[in-house]
Amino acid sequence: MRRRGSLLAVVLLLAGCTGHQPDPAPSSAAAPDFRPGADGAGDPYFPKYGNGGYDVAGYDLDLRYDPKTGKLDGRATITATATQSLSSFDFDLAHLTVSKITVDGAAATSRASGNELIVTPAAGIPDGQRFTVVAEYGGTPDQLENKSLGNGGWIRTTDGGIALGQPESASTWYPVNDHPSDKATFTLAMTVPDGLEVISNGVPGPRATKDGWTTWRWAESAPMASYLSTVVIGQYRITTSTHDGRPMIIAVPDSMPASSAAATSLARTGEITDYLASVFGPYPFDANGGVVVTDTRIGYALETQSRPVYGATFFAGGANPGVVAHELAHQWFGDSVALSRWQDIWLNEGFATYAEWLWSEHDHQETVQKQFDRSYASVDWTQPPGDPGPARLFGAPVYERGALIVHALRKTIGDDAFFTLLKTWTSEHRDGNGDTAQFIATAEKVSGKDLDTFFAAWLNGKTRPVI
Structure with missing residues (x-):
């Protein structure tokens, strides 16, 4: 002791x-x-x-x-x-x-x-x-x-x-x-x-x-x-501008050309933020932007508040605005509305992954439904995202099944209630924390539906739910 x-x-x-x-x-x-x-x-x-x-x-x-x-x-x-x-x-x-x-x-x-x-x-x-x-x-x-x-x-x-x-x-x-x-x-x-x-x-x-x-x-x-x-120290080229009245700070390594896939992807930060604000509600912070790092030990992107950090590996295959949409969506889901406990991480990653699907459709790429259908057919249904366990916080079921839950909820309660729910959740819990029980309660209040059976199957079930 x-x-x-x-x-x-x-x-x-x-x-x-x-x-x-x-x-x-x-x-x-x-x-x-x-x-x-x-x-x-x-x-x-x-x-x-x-x-x-x-x-x-x-x-x-x-x-x-x-x-x-x-x-x-x-x-x-x-x-x-x-x-x-x-x-x-x-x-x-x-x-x-x-x-x-x-x-x-x-x-x-x-x-x-x-x-x-x-x-x-x-x-x-x-x-x-x-x-x-x-x-x-x-x-x-x-x-x-x-x-x-x-x-x-x-x-x-x-x-x-x-x-x-x-x-x-x-x-x-x-x-x-x-x-x-x-x-x-x-x-x-x-x-x-x-x-x-x-x-x-x-x-x-x-x-x-x-x-x-x-x-x-x-x-x-x-x-x-x-x-x-976060703090990033090194040789960086910093571009500072103003977007929607806020400072926009984009930083890429000096060694990375301005025409690189990473730089061109981050250049869309303002455009993607504006779209997500139309879906999730007003952007919640005083500044925006992003940083690309080339250290090979960072093989991930992280939604560090107001300034996401991206590992260069995400842009190895060319421009990748999808990962920018993912990390920017976290500014609402995960940052402004943070977790109360790590078990509820699907609230972060499910909505950020769904934001990738939304952005893809908005950017005239794959539709949300097509992405849903592909994940629905291939995801591991034996791993419920409602309680992934500490070793699987960042596993595919949290991300993919999380996004499937979001879209299935949209289909269940209808578009009007769904998009009202998103803005209600981010507004009521802005600058605070939230958990799964609170989210379900908000969804039921907004939709007027009893969603216990829905979440039991989609969030905690171990078999493929019937659509």
Whole structure:
């Protein structure tokens, strides 16, 4: 069992009365029950991901990275609110060491236990109290090993570094409550040697150069799940424009021609976003864009908030606007409306895959029905996406069967109710979280239909449902 800091004694001094007045009745107010916060968020698939006892409002990072040494150091300022009376609490932090930490300006103590950072403040934090943690830390960031799902976290590259990964990655470069149920705003000041570019989430801020180093600033004002935070450092060609009143930032490696398949695919980001907004509702963030990376260890694309990151392999066969549609759809389904628990990942991947089908039809390629028919005939029906298991979070049944569910639901409730449902869901849960039970309830409310039998067959069944 993890050893924690001792509970703080709370002494109540009661002033006595004088004269002939009767003694006051004993106070019935109980002292706060200061306890350690849980060392995990309690996710059914990953019980130790994240932490309990507090809710983060924002991360403010001021960091410096030297690609020559691979060293990262700096300061994280974290604002949070206690959801219980805390004697101590945990952050997730891997490979890095904290040298100094304060809570509300007072010196605190911390110690590492595996990938957990246990913080004990000088005084207990009462339930409901807002507090600020400032941690100075550093070291050599690295990845988190996950044999089933693939490694995530910090990758040192020949010219810089990349922080990326799902379901966890943020803890490899800053102290964090690393579970999507605790979304928070995010600002980053990253200082790197002159001549390197830094791309991250949100809106770019002013840059400053001094003594051969440049500080790049980025800010994401909408709450963000921690695994959606990213930073890409290296030699990049950044194109900045304005689309629908928002900054559009597209970044591709300097080594990649402007006419490359990757660059031409990302050039359609604004067009695809506009189409998806007509289907899903208003685009939910202050900025848009995308980044292409060429590191061969990144063989995937990830919907990092407001700025998806694409592995170059997706464009090896030519232009691929479908993957752009997939990652942009996640800005609604997965980012703005994030998961409450990893079991419900079909809500992310099913709708993003269906967005590929919608975009294909809109772009005068294959129809949605044709894509549905092909997947319906070939998908593995023995693997239900409603409970894929932690080792199959990114398996084909989640993506393909997820999209099949979406289209079958459309056919069941009709187009009017279906497209109303999409906009209702993304509006009611914007900047928050959602789960399968909430989605089903919304679908039934919008359609006026009892959908228990439908979801039992399509979401949780192990045989091919009858159309």
